[in-house]
Amino acid sequence: xxxxxxxxxxxxxxxxxxxxxxxxxxxxxxxxxxxxxxxxxxxxxxxxxxxxxxxxxxxxxxxxxxxxxxxxxxxxxxxxxxxxxxxxxxx
Numbered sequence: 001x002x003x004x005x006x007x008x009x010x011x012x013x014x015x016x017x018x019x020x021x022x023x024x025x026x027x028x029x030x031x032x033x034x035x036x037x038x039x040x041x042x043x044x045x046x047x048x049x050x051x052x053x054x055x056x057x058x059x060x061x062x063x064x065x066x067x068x069x070x071x072x073x074x075x076x077x078x079x080x081x082x083x084x085x086x087x088x089x090x091x
Contacts, residue, residue: 030083033074034072037070040063042064
């Protein structure tokens with residue numbers, strides 16, 4: 001029985017070590033902008049798929065790629081997690 005308690009204790013310590021560093025989870029204006037643009041693109045792609053419209057579908061895929069590019073540009077501009085533009089705003 002003591003062996004089970006020890007292993008449980010070791011698992012708790014390991015879990016605490018894994019979560020000791022803040023991950024960030026992309027909670028930044030760059031990430032939110034990227035996700036929102038890609039969400040609009042994916043909904044439009046779904047509509048294009050249902051309507052069997054190649055133009056709408058592939059145009060929407062292009063919108064999703066633009067979302068990735070915009071998110072990357074915003075991250076480089078300092079609006080990503082830990083970015084220079086967010087140091088004073090509390091994000």
